[in-house]
Amino acid sequence: MECHAGKDTVAAEKVDEKLIFVGTPNVGKSVIFGFVTGRYVTVSNYPGTTVEVTKGVGKIGGRTVQIIDTPGINTLTPMSEDERVTRDILLEEEGYRVFQVCDAKNLERSLPITFQLIELGVEFGVILNMSDEAERHGIQVDEEKLSRILGLPVIKTVAVRRKGFDKIPALLSEARSGSFRVDYGDYIEDAVEKVGRILESRGYARSKRGLALMILSGDTTLREWLKENFSPEEIEEMEKVRSELERLVGVPVSYHINNARHRSAARIGMEVKRIVPRKKHSFLDHFGRLSMHPIWGVPIMLGVLYVAYLFVGKFGAGTMVDLLEGKLFGEWVNPFFVKLFENYVPIPIVRDFFVGDYGIITMALTYSLAIIFPIVGTFFIGFGIMEDSGYLPRLAVMVDRIFKKIGCNGKAVLPLILGLGCDTMATLTTRILETTKERIIVTLLLALGIPCSAQLGVVLGMLATLGPVATALWIAVVCGIILAVGYLASLIVKGEEVDFIMEIPPMRVPEFRNILVKTLARIEWYLKEAVPLFILGTVVLFVADRTGLLQVIDRVSAPVIVTLLDLPPKTAEAFIIGFLRRDYGAAGLYAMQKAGLLDPTQVLVSLTTITLFIPCIANLFVIIKERGMKIALAMMAFIFPFALAVGTAMNKIIRLLGVSF
Numbered sequence: 178m179e180c181h182a183g184k185d186t187v188a189a190e191k192v193d194e195k196l197i198f199v200g201t202p203n204v205g206k207s208v209i210f211g212f213v214t215g216r217y218v219t220v221s222n223y224p225g226t227t228v229e230v231t232k233g234v235g236k237i238g239g240r241t242v243q244i245i246d247t248p249g250i251n252t253l254t255p256m257s258e259d260e261r262v263t264r265d266i267l268l269e270e271e272g273y274r275v276f277q278v279c280d281a282k283n284l285e286r287s288l289p290i291t292f293q294l295i296e297l298g299v300e301f302g303v304i305l306n307m308s309d310e311a312e313r314h315g316i317q318v319d320e321e322k323l324s325r326i327l328g329l330p331v332i333k334t335v336a337v338r339r340k341g342f343d344k345i346p347a348l349l350s351e352a353r354s355g356s357f358r359v360d361y362g363d364y365i366e367d368a369v370e371k372v373g374r375i376l377e378s379r380g381y382a383r384s385k386r387g388l389a390l391m392i393l394s395g396d397t398t399l400r401e402w403l404k405e406n407f408s409p410e411e412i413e414e415m416e417k418v419r420s421e422l423e424r425l426v427g428v429p430v431s432y433h434i435n436n437a438r439h440r441s442a443a444r445i446g447m448e449v450k451r452i453v454p455r456k457k458h459s460f461l462d463h464f465g466r467l468s469m470h471p472i473w474g475v476p477i478m479l480g481v482l483y484v485a486y487l488f489v490g491k492f493g494a495g496t497m498v499d500l501l502e503g504k505l506f507g508e509w510v511n512p513f514f515v516k517l518f519e520n521y522v523p524i525p526i527v528r529d530f531f532v533g534d535y536g537i538i539t540m541a542l543t544y545s546l547a548i549i550f551p552i553v554g555t556f557f558i559g560f561g562i563m564e565d566s567g568y569l570p571r572l573a574v575m576v577d578r579i580f581k582k583i584g585c586n587g588k589a590v591l592p593l594i595l596g597l598g599c600d601t602m603a604t605l606t607t608r609i610l611e612t613t614k615e616r617i618i619v620t621l622l623l624a625l626g627i628p629c630s631a632q633l634g635v636v637l638g639m640l641a642t643l644g645p646v647a648t649a650l651w652i653a654v655v656c657g658i659i660l661a662v663g664y665l666a667s668l669i670v671k672g673e674e675v676d677f678i679m680e681i682p683p684m685r686v687p688e689f690r691n692i693l694v695k696t697l698a699r700i701e702w703y704l705k706e707a708v709p710l711f712i713l714g715t716v717v718l719f720v721a722d723r724t725g726l727l728q729v730i731d732r733v734s735a736p737v738i739v740t741l742l743d744l745p746p747k748t749a750e751a752f753i754i755g756f757l758r759r760d761y762g763a764a765g766l767y768a769m770q771k772a773g774l775l776d777p778t779q780v781l782v783s784l785t786t787i788t789l790f791i792p793c794i795a796n797l798f799v800i801i802k803e804r805g806m807k808i809a810l811a812m813m814a815f816i817f818p819f820a821l822a823v824g825t826a827m828n829k830i831i832r833l834l835g836v837s838f
Contacts, residue, residue: 193240194349197270199263199294200278201287202249203570203682205306205336209278210246211694212342213237230262238346245270251286253293254391254431255398258608267297268384268402274352275301276345281318281333282311284450288442289435291327295355296387301329302348308333309340310683315453323449328356337688359441361390361434368393368422372415379406393419394431465684468571478575481568485559486637486648493555494638502547514538526723535722541715544764545708550700552634553760557699558692560597565687565695569594574681583622583660584667585615592619596627600759600792603627604799614672620804621666624792625816626659628759635763636784639770643777647838654785658823707760714754714761741825742786743832744779745769751783752790759793777838778831786824791816 200206214233231246247266248259255261267275277294279287284305294301305311305318324331330351334341361369372389381388391399392415403412419430426433467473511532518528532539563569573590580589589610596603600623607616607623628636640648721727727750734749742748747769755762766783769775775783791813792800801809 191241192234192243194237194242195245195270195273196237196242196349197245197247197266197273197275198278199247199267199275199290199301200249201251201280201283201290204249204278204280204287205334206249206278207231207246208336209276209304209306209334209342209345210244212336212339213242213345214244230266237349240349242349245273250290253290253297253387254394254396257611261398264398267294267299274349275299276304276348276352277301278304278306280311281305281308282314282316284318284323285439285442285446288445289438291329291355292357292359292438292441293387293390295327295329295357296359296384296390298354298383298387300352300354302352303327303329303331304345304348305331305333306336309335309338312453313683317451317453319449319451323445326357326445326448329353337685337691357441359437361437362426364422364425365390365393365430365433365437368418371418375407375411375415379411390434393422394434395419395429461684461686465567465571465681468568468684469574469681474571474575478572481563481572485563486641488559489552489555489634490637490641490648493552493634494641497551497555498548498638501551502543506543506547511539511543530719533719535715535719537712537715540718541708541712544715544761544768545711548764548767549635549707549711549760550703552638553703554696554700556634557696561692561695561699562687565685565691567682567684570681579660580663582667583663584618584670584672585610585663589615589619593622593627596623596629597633600624600627600629600796604796604803607803612672614667614670617670617804617808618663618666620800620808621812622659622663624796624800624812625662625819626655626789628763628788629793632759632763632788635760635767636788639763639767639780639784642770643780643838647777647781651781651785651788654823654827655788658789662819711761718750718754737821741821741828742782743828744783745774747774748783752787755787756791756794759787759790762787762790778828778836781831781838782824782828785827786820789816789820789823791820 198206198210210231210233214235230248233244233246235242235244245266247263250260250263252260253264253267255264275294277287277291279291291303303323305320305323308318311318318333320331320333330348330353332341332344332348334344336342360366369386369389372392373385376382376385376388388399392403403415407415422430464477468477515532518532522528522531529536531537534540563572573594576590592603592607592610603623604620607619610616610619636651637648640651718727721730730749730753731746734752735746738744738746738749738752748766751762751765751769753762754765763784766775766780766787770780791797797809797813800812804812
């Protein structure tokens with residue numbers, strides 16, 4: 178199969194086909210999308226990664242194809258924002274075909290979506306991915322028999338090994354509307370016929386069965402679409418049919434429809450699946466089970482986190498930073514530019530702008546490239562390994578019981594884990610949560626106590642110099658605060674709670690290529706997005722220093738910074754600039770520690786305070802966009818004094834008890 182790198186602008190190249198990828202979470206959709214387009218998307222072993230729609234252009238069988246990768250879903254009758262996005266794309270796009278990607282070992286879970294696509298009259302083909310894992314579990318799927326039953330082309334693939342990808346061009350050519358029909362019983366079929374006639378009169382002949390079933394299910398997300406496309410009389414007529422049907426079946430119509438689909442899926446599964454002798458359990462299988470064990474899972478979790486601490490905190494923040502900051506920038510880059518500007522730039526203010534205390538080269542580039550870059554680089558590698566290995570969803574399972582206490586189900590763990598990469602993106606992924614209550618609580622916790630990758634890397638690097646006791650204390654305080662605030666928020670924020678259901682992928686040996694691609698993509702993001710903000714932050718500090726604003730800030734903040742937190746007045750600069758970018762504030766503390774301006778207790782207090790401090794400006798804007806101005810301002814009004822109060826209490830208690838690190 179021929180493929181090339183995708184482009185965001187399709188107009189530059191004539192498109193022969195439009196293709197939409199659909200599937201349940203964690204079935205390898207994004208891996209196949211990335212291969213076909215040559216474009217990077219986040220490939221993770223847990224649901225919720227592709228919350229935003231991704232587009233690309235690729236070559237399939239000599240044809241130029243525009244491809245849309247939709248969020249992972251469990252139904253086309255939306256229960257969450259990502260399911261609604263996928264459903265709307267299928268309703269609004271024209272002239273497309275679909276690839277439905279399924280997990281071969283969990284075929285019955287994907288078939289209800291297959292039935293819904295057939296009912297919408299979509300032309301599509303089915304990809305049974307992870308067929309190797311199915312066989313490892315003792316399951317073989319007869320794809321030819323499945324194809325005959327559904328009336329659709331079906332192929333098997335192993336996406337991580339590119340196995341079966343040579344069949345994709347034929348799958349695209351043979352994509353068609355399926356012939357399988359779920360029998361919902363006479364009452365529902367009669368109602369579908371009545372609503373279908375109204376839909377057909379408005380030009381929805383192809384998709385009338387699927388739309389009628391959505392309407393009869395009581396899908397409230399279709400209200401606006403119905404108002405835009407149908408008269409009030411037609412809507413009233415459809416509602417009458419739905420109400421009468423509800424009276425006849427005696428249970429919610431959606432319940433009856435879902436049951437019929439699941440019964441059909443189970444029946445097809447029994448026909449096309451063959452149980453074969455299971456392969457011997459590998460070490461990874463045993464490790465995967467133990468990592469979710471209520472007892473053994475705890476030491477495994479602590480061990481994984483400790484290894485991550487050694488890799489990021491010791492190697493990244495220690496060895497790599499010493500090499501880049503101490504050797505490269507300290508002995509070569511900065512001395513070279515200082516001498517260059519002293520010899521050839523006679524204007525003092527210009528010299529100071531580039532190589533002074535708040536210089537673009539001596540501060541912005543030194544912080545961003547010599548201090549933060551090696552730390553976030555090692556963090557990205559470690560995070561990518563945990564993603565691709567399948568450990569992250571097991572970590573979510575381990576903490577699920579705890580999260581029940583804060584009014585969220587285990588799915589809420591996923592945005593919090595993603596927040597360790599970027600709080601701004603993680604706030605967007607709260608859309609995967611079913612209730613407004615969960616979204617508000619998780620957004621608050623992200624803003625309050627989840628450090629982004631760059632900030633976390635610096636924090637771990639600074640804590641590594643203090644030893645494991647200080648690190649454990651920082652973790653205990655931050656995690657304790659998150660749980661306490663989450664619990665209180667669950668009492669204050671009103672709303673219902675829902676159950677937690679999540680697919681657990683098998684443990685895998687991470688592929689070097691996947692880790693490399695993801696790490697390079699994230700580093701590219703860091704260089705494009707973060708480094709310019711470091712430069713902007715340095716310019717702000719330079720101007721504030723020249724205008725005397727920094728001195729004013731030092732004086733104003735002295736009662737809090739010096740008296741309560743027992744920190745040097747200069748620390749105020751780190752907290753303020755941290756609002757522009759969290760890791761920049763942490764980098765300021767790192768520089769103060771390296772210069773000997775902070776003792777071990779001050780390091781711990783300052784790190785705890787800045788971790789709990791108000792989020793960066795980008796995250797604040799996203800909170801306003803997602804939750805609204807009123808809720809965003811309420812969160813900020815709580816977080817700012819709360820962070821200072823926690824830092825003050827920690828400082829007083831440590832010094833009162835005489836604890837040393």
